[in-house]
Amino acid sequence: MAGEFDLIKRYLAAPSxxxxxxxxxxxxxxxxxxxxxxxxxxxxxxLSPTPGHQLAISVDTSxxxxxxxxxxxxxxxxHRALAVSLSDLAAMGARARWYLLxxxxxxxxxPWVKALAQGMHELAAHCGVTLVGGDTTRGQLSLSVTVHGxxxxxxxxxxxxxxxxxxxxxxxxxGGGAGxxxxxxxxxxxxxxxxxxxxxxxxxxxxxxxxxGYATAGMDVSDGLLADLMHxxxxxxxxxxxxxxALPLHPGLVEAxxxxxxxxxxxxxxxxxxxxxxxxxxxxPAAQQALQGAAYTLxxxxxxxxxGTFETALGQPLHAQGWQHF
Amino acid sequence: MAGEFDLIKRYLAAPSxxxxxxxxxxxxxxxxxxxxxxxxxxxxxxLSPTPGHQLAISVDTSxxxxxxxxxxxxxxxxHRALAVSLSDLAAMGARARWYLLxxxxxxxxxPWVKALAQGMHELAAHCGVTLVGGDTTRGQLSLSVTVHGxxxxxxxxxxxxxxxxxxxxxxxxxGGGAGxxxxxxxxxxxxxxxxxxxxxxxxxxxxxxxxxGYATAGMDVSDGLLADLMHxxxxxxxxxxxxxxALPLHPGLVEAxxxxxxxxxxxxxxxxxxxxxxxxxxxxPAAQQALQGAAYTLxxxxxxxxxGTFETALGQPLHAQGWQHF
Numbered sequence: 001m002a003g004e005f006d007l008i009k010r011y012l013a014a015p016s017x018x019x020x021x022x023x024x025x026x027x028x029x030x031x032x033x034x035x036x037x038x039x040x041x042x043x044x045x046x047l048s049p050t051p052g053h054q055l056a057i058s059v060d061t062s063x064x065x066x067x068x069x070x071x072x073x074x075x076x077x078x079h080r081a082l083a084v085s086l087s088d089l090a091a092m093g094a095r096a097r098w099y100l101l102x103x104x105x106x107x108x109x110x111p112w113v114k115a116l117a118q119g120m121h122e123l124a125a126h127c128g129v130t131l132v133g134g135d136t137t138r139g140q141l142s143l144s145v146t147v148h149g150x151x152x153x154x155x156x157x158x159x160x161x162x163x164x165x166x167x168x169x170x171x172x173x174x175g176g177g178a179g180x181x182x183x184x185x186x187x188x189x190x191x192x193x194x195x196x197x198x199x200x201x202x203x204x205x206x207x208x209x210x211x212x213g214y215a216t217a218g219m220d221v222s223d224g225l226l227a228d229l230m231h232x233x234x235x236x237x238x239x240x241x242x243x244x245x246a247l248p249l250h251p252g253l254v255e256a257x258x259x260x261x262x263x264x265x266x267x268x269x270x271x272x273x274x275x276x277x278x279x280x281x282x283x284x285p286a287a288q289q290a291l292q293g294a295a296y297t298l299x300x301x302x303x304x305x306x307x308g309t310f311e312t313a314l315g316q317p318l319h320a321q322g323w324q325h326f
Numbered sequence: 327m328a329g330e331f332d333l334i335k336r337y338l339a340a341p342s343x344x345x346x347x348x349x350x351x352x353x354x355x356x357x358x359x360x361x362x363x364x365x366x367x368x369x370x371x372x373l374s375p376t377p378g379h380q381l382a383i384s385v386d387t388s389x390x391x392x393x394x395x396x397x398x399x400x401x402x403x404x405h406r407a408l409a410v411s412l413s414d415l416a417a418m419g420a421r422a423r424w425y426l427l428x429x430x431x432x433x434x435x436x437p438w439v440k441a442l443a444q445g446m447h448e449l450a451a452h453c454g455v456t457l458v459g460g461d462t463t464r465g466q467l468s469l470s471v472t473v474h475g476x477x478x479x480x481x482x483x484x485x486x487x488x489x490x491x492x493x494x495x496x497x498x499x500x501g502g503g504a505g506x507x508x509x510x511x512x513x514x515x516x517x518x519x520x521x522x523x524x525x526x527x528x529x530x531x532x533x534x535x536x537x538x539g540y541a542t543a544g545m546d547v548s549d550g551l552l553a554d555l556m557h558x559x560x561x562x563x564x565x566x567x568x569x570x571x572a573l574p575l576h577p578g579l580v581e582a583x584x585x586x587x588x589x590x591x592x593x594x595x596x597x598x599x600x601x602x603x604x605x606x607x608x609x610x611p612a613a614q615q616a617l618q619g620a621a622y623t624l625x626x627x628x629x630x631x632x633x634g635t636f637e638t639a640l641g642q643p644l645h646a647q648g649w650q651h652f
Contacts, residue, residue: 037380041487041561044384044419044475049375057458058370059472061428063465102428131355139389140466146385146429159368203535219369223503235367239585251595287480320570 011117012101012134013040027165034130035097045132047098053150058088064141067186074112076199078119081143084201084222086127087273089218093157093212094149101134102144124273127205155212156169162217162236162278168302169284171207171275171291173197174225175262176250178269183256194252201273207294208275214287218277224268226320228276230310236278242302242318248274268321284290338427338460339366345431360456361423371458373424379476384414390467395510400438402525404477406566407469412453412529412550413599417546419538420475420485422531427460428470453531481538484631488543488562488604494628497533497601497617499523500551501588502576504595509582519580527599531622534601540613543605550594552646554602554638565635568628568644574600594647604630611643 036044038046050057062081064070077194082099089096100122105113113273124131129147151155180198188195221228225247233240235245244263252273253262266272277298288298302313337419366370375381388407390396398406410426411550413421416435427446450457455473478597514521534544543562547554551573559566570589592598603624605613614624628639636644 037479038482038484042421043414044473046418046477046482047383049381051377055373055375055381056370056375057424057426057474059426059459059470061430061461061470062462063430063463066464074388088369094370095544098383099471100385102381102385102472104387104389104466104468111430118473120369133385135385135387135470137387137389138392140430142430142465144385144387144461144470146426146428146472147370148383153363156364158364158373227517241347262421283649326619 006309009136011113012103012136013132022138028217031313032073033171034181036132038229038322039143040133049133050150052152054153054156054230056092056149056151057146058085059144059146060085060088061142061144062291070141072199072303073248074116074197075119077143078116079123081145082120082123083201083203083273084312086129086146087207087222088229089149089202089250090203090205090208090309091218091275092149092156093155093208093215094151095148095209096129096149097149098119098132099124100132100146104142105133106139106140106141107159127203151212157208157212157215157218157277159217159219159232159235160234162304164238164304164306165279166216166304167281167284168229168240168242168304169279169298169300170221170225170248171211171277171296171298172272173248174221174266174272175253175269177271178265179250179253179256179262179272187260192252194250194256197250198229198271200273202295203273204275204296206298207291210290210294211277211287211298214290215277216279218275221274221276222270224270224320225276226318230320232278233304235309236304237307239305239307240302241305241309241311241313243313246299248299248300256312285300303316329495335462337440338429338457338462353628360432362456362458365637366459373458376476378478380482382415382418383472383478384411384421384476385470385472386411386414387468387470396467396608398525399446401441402479404442405468405526407471408446408449409527409599411471411473412455412634413527413546413548415473415475416529416531416534417483417507417544417601418477418581419481419534419541420477421535422455422473422475423555424458424474424488424634425450426454426458426472429460430463430465430468432465432467450480453529463584468569468635472477483534483538483544483603485543485545485558485561488630490632492542492604492630493607493610493626494566495603495605495626496535496547496551497572497603497622497623497624498598499574499576500547500592500598500600501595503527503597504591505579505582505588507597518578520576520582523576524597527600528595528621530601530622533582533617533622536616536620537603537613537624539600540605540609540616541603542605544601545626547600547602548596548644550596551598551602552593556646558602558604559630559636562630563633565631565633566628567635567637567639568629569639572625572627574625587588632634
């Protein structure tokens with residue numbers, strides 16, 4: 001097993017273009033742009049934080065048949081595990097810098113591991129984040145990804161800054177995670193836009209960074225819009241009134257499941273990794289402007305209100321339902 | 327399961343003495359001494375790195391029945407998982423600052439989780455390291471601990487700085503990990519010094535920090551002295567000559583298993599978490615002096631030599647054997 005795990009380590013190592021390899025796998029990156037002073041191969045990796053910035057750290061574990069189907073394509077499993085963690089940095093308005101992967105595998109299937117590494121590396125390259133360490137062990141399939149971002153103190157997006165009367169806005173689409181998962185469970189294997197939303201969520205790093213100057217509060221939508229909105233409202237000490245007709249439903253969701261189901265998936269489904277933000281109404285045009293060139297626009301879906309209020313624009317009460325992911 | 331996991335989160339949260347709790351578990355630490363600007367509860371934790379320092383990061387996963395017996399005391403499982411990761415920071419000469427725990431559990435046994443958390447918190451308090459994040463998921467028992475330390479650039483201990491003619495030294499004892507594991511496998515359950523060496527390894531943070539000004543190279547002994555010494559020698563481009571009679575055998579090891587077995591456990595056994603260092607002979611007295619007040623002294627066990635040389639002081643060739651932990 002030890003020799004096979006050395007093989008895995010090679011696949012999971014950062015692409016060779018950004019490393020100087022030595023005979024024993026000891027890596028000396030020494031690149032100012034990546035901030036990596038000493039790469040994996042020693043007891044610890046050494047990083048050079050950017051002066052004047054705070055470090056944003058988050059860890060998420062994805063367990064097979066709990067957070068994703070174990071027979072999902074390995075390329076998607078790798079992408080998804082990293083995306084889920086990076087989404088937390090997007091929600092803080094942070095710039096993603098470094099990540100570590102603790103990978104547990106039941107056995108070594110070389111093409112499978114290669115595809116998993118490729119899915120992860122491709123997203124990492126796209127997001128400008130560098131793999132700086134990891135550990136590979138034997139056991140039930142799971143991926144624990146720790147991500148590190150950097151953020152200027154004045155530009156941090158927290159959950160607790162919303163004020164009553166702020167607009168509630170979403171960047172990205174809703175319901176695609178739940179709709180895509182249902183499609184997978186119904187046997188869909190072609191990478192339709194819906195299934196892609198579930199298997200290949202995209203962390204909205206550029207969007208979060210662009211909006212950091214405008215948002216009074218924010219978080220990512222991972223457990224379902226209502227559950228996450230309730231977290232934000234509780235942290236900020238406000239309530240919320242939502243316009244359900246304004247929800248940015250994922251393309252194809254209504255066609256696949258009908259309006260009622262689509263709205264329910266948008267409200268209660270998880271795994272969307274959209275950004276949920278609050279901001280003063282007067283800042284909405286400037287925030288829209290800041291998103292020019294990004295993949296998504298900002299959709300205003302409601303208003304914060306007095307604490308205790310949690311209802312639709314028509315006065316119907318809203319209740320979050322638990323979302324069990326897989 | 328979700329409600330039970332909220333319970334776990336409470337046990338695993340940093341002890342309340344260092345946090346300001348709010349109604350929703352949102353923590354605002356804001357302590358200059360811990361460096362934590364925003365504690366767990368938001369999408370990411372925010373930390374304030376110390377100016378002029380580099381960040382040392384390492385992750386280790388401990389899987390039940392791979393890295394530790396699943397029926398080991400939970401208090402020891404928690405201690406051990408953190409200790410293994412902190413030992414990597416000790417080996418870099420870093421000061422331990424922050425850690426994250428990704429915990430995967432098959433089911434929720436409240437007293438068991440409480441004891442695990444206690445074992446981890448006690449070691450964390452002893453080492454001055456703060457829990458700043460985590461994730462709890464359902465699955466095969468495993469703990470993935472990511473640790474963060476800080477180190478002044480001029481005081482980093484790397485693996486690749488040894489020069490031919492340096493003294494090879496060990497801080498801590500050898501063979502206790504293998505001897506303690508064998509005792510456990512033979513049914514020993516009383517916490518003898520040997521079993522304690524396996525279940526409760528101690529990360530030598532104070533020792534690594536004190537020696538950072540003297541060591542030309544260093545690492546921790548986790549895979550067995552010879553295997554780890556070979557890694558250090560390869561990274562530094564040197565060989566080694568060892569005086570087997572000088573090995574700091576763990577107390578009780580010879581009495582329990584005889585000299586030959588004890589030496590073999592010290593050379594090939596793993597899980598010792600001693601520090602392996604090289605330093606110029608002229609610096610040995612000052613290094614000993616720097617360790618005054620620490621738990622362990624420095625024991626010189628050999629000399630680095632020309633590349634390719636790897637033998638005992640009597641000229642017998644040395645070969646590392648693979649160590650499979652559990």
